[in-house]
Amino acid sequence: MTVYHLVVIFSLFVAALAQMSLKKAATVHYDSLWREYVNVWVIGGYALMFLSMAIDIWAVSKGVLVKELSTMESCSYLIVPLFGMLFFKEKLPARKFIGIAVILAGVIVFFI
Secondary structure (H helix, E strand, C coil), rough: CCCHHHHHHHHHCCCCHHHHHHHHHHHHCCCCCCHCCCCCHHHHHHHHHHHHHHHHHHHHHHHCCHHHHHHCCCHHHHHHHHHHHHHCCCCCHHHHHHHHHHHHHHHHHHCC
């Protein structure tokens, strides 16, 4: 694993924070349709998602293989539910936990 692979992992956390920002925007009530889509949570969420994408493109240009990147991106299925539990007090049912474990097992098998 190179330093660029660690950068991709950082990018996964940035993308997960972007999703948390967009979820926060969806939970807030706004008085107009315009404010519903143009507010700090939505703009911040899309800016973080853009940053994550730019980091991924940079990492690929530095030697991370696209097949490695796409496999590592599946780890977001772990990070996003954990952030949901942390920030929004969401529950993680056993069925979803088992699904996450299967995804992570696939990622581990890919990198062995």
